[in-house]
Every structure is written in C-alpha cells, then in structure tokens.
Amino acid sequence: MTAKENLVIESKGSGQPFNYAVGMYGSKFFKELRENRKLLGTKCPKCGKVYVPPRRVCGECFVEMTEFVEVGPKGIIGTFTILRYAFIDPETGEQKPVPYGYGFIRFDGADTLFQHYISIEDESKIKIGARVEPVFSEERKGNVKDILCFKIIE
Amino acid sequence: MDRAAVIGVGITKIEANKVKETFADMVWEAVNKALEDAKMTIDDIDNVVTTSNDFWDGRTISCMAVGDASGARHKNVSCVEGDGTFGAFYGLSRVLSGSYGTTLVTAHSKGSESVSSLITNAAFDPIYDRSLGMDMISACAMQARAYMHRTGTTPEQMAMVSVKNHGNAMLNPLSQLPMNITVEDVLGSEMISDPLHKLDCSPVSDGCCAVIIANEKRASQYGSLPVWIKGVSFCSDSYFLGDRELSKAKSLTQAAKKAFSMAQISDPLSEIDVAEVYDAFTYQELMWLEAMGLCQDGKAGINLEKGYYGIKGKLPVNPSGGLLSGHPVIAGGLIRIAEIVKQLRGEAGAYQIAGAKKGVAHGVNGLCGQSHCVWILDQEK
Amino acid sequence: MPKKRVAIVGTGQTYHKSHRPDVNGQELINEAVKRALQDADLTIKDIDAVVIGNMDHFEGINYVDCWSVDGSGGIMKPVIKLTTGGTTGSTLAIGGYQLVASGFFEKVLIIGWEKNSESDTTGAITTAFDPVWDRLVFAGAISGLAAEAQAYMAKYGATEKDAARVSVRDRKHACNNPHAQLRREITIEDVLASPMLADPIHLLDVCPRTDGACAVIMANEDCAGKITAVPDWIWATANRHKYTYLGDVNWGELDSLAGASREIYAKAGIREPKKEIDVIELYQPYSFAGIIWIEDLGIAERGKGAEYIWSGATDMGGELPINPSGGVIACNPIGATGLIRCAEAALQVMGKAEARQVPDVNFAISTGFGGCMWSDMLLHGKRKPDF
C-alpha cells in the first residue's frame, strides 16, 4: 500500500457555456447605450420608483412597468468598496486583476443603484455621495462593458 | 393528510427558445396566469416556493432571479432545487403545517441557454464517473436497453409513445412540438444513443409553470374550482447507476404505493382516469406506468399497441402531449400537475378526457429516474 | 396552530477544517448524519425523510439530493433539496420544520454541507448574481458586505475598531467550541493589522473558508419527548428574501432581518427581545454585521449597535450572549452554516452546549443570511409552544 497522497480529481477546465437571454428591457437599455450613450430606467406606474437596470416588474408593487425614462449619465456613489483580494473570475476561470473600485451608482433620476467599476486613480476622492460620470467605451457592443468605469467629477 | 387543493394553474407556452424572455419574464407570465385562473391577487398569496436548478440556470442561487416576479418581496419564500413536483410537495407542506393558507409554487427552466449534455454530465459523480463523459441521454439509453432486455419491449412500441404524444400535442396550443408522425419516422430519425433515436427523446425547451395550493378553508374562497390533493409521496433510489436494478423503478413503485394508499385507491388501474407521467424518453412512459402499478409489469408496450393510452383509450396517458412534445426541465413535473388539474376541471379543451374524475401526475429527479414524486388529484373533496 | 408541534431532538457536526482531503462529499455528509443519529439515539431506519442543501457551484455537482444518498442514508426514502444561497442552512431548518409540522413525516433528517476547498469560493459565489448586469464587477460575498459596511459607517459613524471588537468576541467564544475551525484568540490590533480585503473589511473581519457538514433531526410532538428528555421546540420560523437586484438594497440596514424578526416576535408574543431572548446564534459572516444587524433585530437602537457591543452585553456572561459557538467568523462551511446556527441554538436550549453553554436558556434565536441581503430566522424554546 502506497502512503497517503491526498489524491485529487481535477475538472480540467471543463466549463459550462451559457447563452443568457438579456430580455427585452435589457436589450433596449443596451441598444440605447451602444447607439446613443444614453441610459434608461423603468418607472413604476404605482410607486413611481425608477429602476436601473430596467426590468419588467416592480417587486415592491408587483406591477408591470412599461415606461422607460432616461437617467444619468451622471450620478453619485451610493456605496462602494475597493476590491483588494485575489479571486477567480468565474467567466474566464482566470485570476481577476485587482485592486479595482466597485461602485453602486445612483444615476440622476434613478431610485436604485447600478453596479460598476469606479476608477481608483485617487482613492481619497472615493466617498459615498461623490459625483461620478461614466467613461464610455469607444467601441460599444451592447453590453455592460460599453461603460468602462465611472470616474469622480467636480 | 388534511385536505388541500390546487386552486390555480398557469403554464407559459413551451418553446424551443424564448429568446426575448428572462427567467423573471417567464415566471411573471405564469404567476399572473395562475392568479387569474384562481381569481386571486398577489395579496391573497401567503407564501411562495420557487423551483429552479442552479446548473440549468447557469446561476448559483437561481431563485434570486425570480423573487420580484413571483411577488415574494414581503412574503416568506423558499426554493426547492429539483423537479417542480418536489417544489409543489414543499408548497403543500407549508399549507398543511398550518403556517400558511395558500402557497404559490413556481418552476422554470430555459434549456435554450445551456448545453444540456454538459449540464447533465455534471450530475455524474466527479470522482468515479463524470470524466467518462456520459450525460442524461446516454445514461437513459442504457436504461432503455436494460428495460427492453428484461421486458421484451420493442423499438416499435417505444416509437409508438412518440407518435401518440406528438399527436396529442396537436391538440395542445401550449405545446412545442405538435407533430403528425409515424413509427417509421421515429425509427428513421437520427440514432443519438442506441436504442434512443432523436424522436425517442424530448426536446430542449423553455417554459414555466405556476400552481396555487390552498388549505381546505381557503380553497373555496376565491371562486375557482378546487382540485383536491388526495395523495402525494416521493422516494429516492440509490445514486450510482450500477447500484440499482436499472430496468426497474423501485423508488417509483414505493412512492406510488404510498400515494395511492393515502388516496385510499386500492385498484389504481380501474380508479385513475388520466395520467400525466414524466416521459423524458419514450421508454420512460412505459416503464413508469408499470412501476406505478398502472400496468402489469412488462406489458405497457403491448397495451399501448392496443390503444389503451390514447386520449380515447382505457387510461389516457399524457393527453397534453407530454414532455416528448416540450420539456422544460424543472417545470416538467409541475406542468404534469397543472395538466391533470385542467383535466379534472374539464378545462383541457381539445384533449379533454371525457368524465375524468381522478388523475395522477408524476415528476422525476436525477439520472434515469432515481427519485420520483407522485400526485393523486381528485375532482371530489 | 401547527398541525404538529416540532422539536429538534438531535444534532451532529463534523469537525471543521479549511480542507478535508480524507473524505469525499458523501463521506463528509455521512459523518454529520451518524453523529446526529447517535445524539438522538436513533438509527437511519427511524428517519422518514431527508432534507439536504448546499450551493451547487461550490462543488460543481448537479442534483446533489440524488448524488448524496450514499452518505445521507436517503436510499428508498423521500429526499428533497432546498437551496437559497447563504441562507441554505436556515432554509433547510425551516423546511424540516414544515415537513414535520405538516404531518407528512414524524422524524426528518436535515443536512447542510459544503466542501468549499473544492473550488474558488469567491469565484463560485460571484455566479450567484445576474450574468448580464452584475458579474462584471461583483466579487463574492465580501464585496456586497463591504458596500453595507461603508453605507453604515457613513450614516452612523461606526469605525473599523468597533467592528474588530466583534471579531475579538467571536474568536474568543470559538475557543470554547470543539467544532469551530478557528480556535485562537485575537486582539483588536490583530484585526486592524490584518490585510485589507475590501475597504473597510480586513481579513480578520470575515469568515474563513471551511469544509464541513451539519445534521439536525426534527421530530413531532408525538415522539420528541420519548427521544430526548429536553427537546428544543421550534416556536416560530420566518424569512425575507426581499431583493432580486443588489442595487435595490437599502444599504446600511438589513431590513430583511428586521422584517423576519418582527414576524417572529409577533407570533411568539415577544415584546422586549433583549430581555426575553437568552442567546442568539447570528449568521454573521463579517464583524460589521455584529453591530448593524443587532439593530435590525431590535436588540440595540439604530446607530447604537457598537455601543452595545462595547458594553460587553453580547459576550459570554453578558446580558444577551451572541454566538457562544464562535459563529461564522470562526467557521463557515456555507451550505451548513445556517444549520449550524440552528443546531447550536438547539444545544443551548437542550443544555448540551458544554463549555459554551449559556445558563438557563429559555429562548434562543438562530438566523441565516445570504443571497441578496436575505435573512431567515427561527425561534427556539425550552417550553413546548402553547400556540
């Protein structure tokens, strides 16, 4: 009998590919973002809340939303953190580059927060309530990466 | 078991690819259909059980996607991972426990978003079996082979299940694959994994189902026709395929026995008017009928040839077209319950079974029918 | 009134470590199951149904309810899987309660487990969030918790030092618990000097990565008293899984816990939780939660959580000890974690908590946390509920 080896079976990178449906609400958002650099939310006909990302159902009122409203593109940091620990990006299976700024952005005119990168060029300026604007990608493909990150303004 | 009833059902159209819809969109549609069917509003719903699978959805905590769409924001809510019949069982428990008067149960899946062969390969034990590369189709093909060997069931008889169910689907506007086909069409279709041809296998599908369950007191309050739950049971066999007697569904036999006995049904064959069983593959419809005691062991193929299981037969099986005509995994079993509810209310339209009073619905979890859930539903209290 | 009142009659935990190379998942589960059966002096044949849960993408096994039967003893029994993320363990406990209370089963075995060493925990949790909108930037549980801590600090002025006091408490408590993974005391200085993971969270503010399993046996009122002299009666359960999108969260308050706890207090007629509850096993994955969430529980006033912690009231021997087990900061096999809180609360009520026993426990609370800032809660009592 050979001594204990703590034998491991590896998955050897056998991942699961997915074609996630963006949905019509998201598709409209990304179309506007790609073509016009505009940001859209949906407004609840009952409570009047404006949701970003846009979606069909107001969870609070359980009603369907059909009204799109333009929000931002400027906004404030609702809350944030700066990510400093290493982890594996589940999409690629590779280490994610850190550190990065992680912001919850409240666009002007929106009631919920939109998650994205915040530029950490000057960490001391990153505060709750700080004003930010998106940095758009020159080549936009119609997904969340069409915004590169948000940067602090004023 | 105390009395409880299904008082509302909602099924989306089953389609190959609902490319426009997110999980939440599908759930929103099914839930609103069920509420409308039950003549209720979301405020009448006391608690919610959603059913989904993190692998199929490509999302850990897959239930998170459908919280808002199922109206769960301010309610007690839980999530079953497995077939919708298991979700419904938990939903029923939450009513019978006395905690809630009504439960909304949902089950959703979008097969179009993933590679089903890889998703089901992940159900194999990672240490011993997974890297060999089996998936649900190849595993079930092996089960089909064992079943045919033991019972003498022929490829033609299996093909007839496909012909019958795709034909039934012609009458069901929600079905994905209504088809007028022949035994020759099935046997001539691509051999995917011997003995299963393409038309022996259910398709990849998107869809969602919602069901509302109520206790006795609340069941008659809203104006829909309650369908009473008389017996329900579930049971799991061994995991490793090599540990089981693969040509037999021992756990289904036990679950069915218990469910029938709860419903005080001693002779299921004469008392059940309609069955919706989990026909993910043609042979399964036959095998499950036998295991449930709805047919003498090994005789389902012959009975099928005699026309017993057609819409006008002795025991109509899968009049809706079954899963062979549209198979949103996870929602599959809950749709079986919803279809039986429609039958017992006399609301199944062109595929209505005349005079159906008692029905059985069935769901499956795991590889080759490891775990089964059986529901006995009744028009009468 | 429930159809049947329900009590916990046995619990079992594995020993918890950062990795368990000596056993596979099924074998790990089996260890907890066997200990629970032993604790209740039952055999697997006495069990009527099995409720099991974990988070699929930590181990990459689909249909875990089916796969696990070799270890769970679920062969030819009803087996059902519940999963709701971090709340899985407490969701399982609520599930077990419902299955027994419904009258369907007399004795139910509840199992939560995780082998977090088999994948990258943060990478796997990141897949819990929306692939289209959130996964780009989301970085596992710690990133969301950091957002909460920032919001709370901005609103109420709490400090990293306040939070460190919570870590110090839980790590000290853990020294009394043979099942805890991290059993070494730390100081406030240690916490503040530990690496910054995600501002303002340091390494010693958060839970470790753990392999482990927990099993709990629940029985109905007809047999609970025959199985054990002092059953742990489940008085009430509640949960709120409010949010679908992380950006909708009311940051700085855990309103899901506020909602669930108010429902529980109302059900049990509890008016002054601080006085009427004797011990809390809080699913507290990081130190700041120890300050914030006791406010949501109605234990401390809004903004006064830190003050209450510094008073020593939540330490062993204090007014309302929290996490005598050492809590999640000392041990976190995620799918089991919520169920461990439940099992530990049961041990307190049953008087079986040994070195970590709080004297004279009549009421205990266990909670679960996870998903999109979701909460679960159970109320445990020594007396059989009279409703």
Added chain:
Amino acid sequence: MIDIFADVEPMVFKSGINVPYSWWAGETAERFFLALRDDKKIMGTGCSICEKVFVPPRKVCPLCFQENMAWVEVSSEGVLESFTIVERQLASLPRKAPVIFGLIRLDGADTSILHYIEDADHTDIKIGMRVAAKFSDERSGSMHDIDCFRPVR
C-alpha cells in the same frame, strides 16, 4: 410583448461558468485508484451486515450505515449488464463517437461500474456478454487507469 420594444432586437449575452474544481478523492477512493494505478487491481469494499461488495468502494455501507467495510479484490472480468452505443458526438463525450458505454458487473462484486466498451462488433454486443478490463499503459490514479473493457473471446 408590448410595442415599446418594436425597434429592439432581443440580445443574448454569451458567457459561461468556468470555475475550476479539485475534488478530493478521500481515503477510500484513493485506495481504489492507487490499487488501479500501482497494481492493476480492482478493489471493492464489503459490508458485513448485508454482505454486499461495492465497486466502486464505499467507506460506509449506504444501506446498512456500517463502517469498517472490508477491502476485497474483485476480478477485472465481468458481465455486461447494459450498454449504449452513442452515435452522436454529444458535448460531454471526451472521445470521438461512436462511443460504447457499458455497465459492468465484475466477478465478485454486487454492484456495477460504468466504463467504455471497445473492440466489440456493434452487432454482436449483448447484455450478458463477458468483458475484461484493459488497463492503460500510463496510469495516474483515476478511472482512466482502465482504458476500457473488451469482450472476452
């Protein structure tokens, strides 16, 4: 859906879950794999209560919950319990189709194992036929230390 989406094409976000996994074999499976790798032996464990011999081995009898299972060597030959010939190149297949999967009950075992069947004529292959393990030349401690099973002629 409503006409607010008249000018919108539905989008699909192509992505995936590529979290890598390392599954600990545990001491029981490890002993099985090391016997395969080092000695070309197939080992099972036997329960003293139900007297079943499990291959692959179990640490605890899943039926009786009995620990201290006894190690026994089983034959590398056995009977084909069932099989399928996979004709389509399923995404899960690591080998080129057609691939034959078999469920093999080794002599001395009460359970069957899954593996490949090769060198068998597709028309001759039958339930009940005897097959024998062909061990891989390079073995690393996994199920692939058996290359396949072949008919015993």
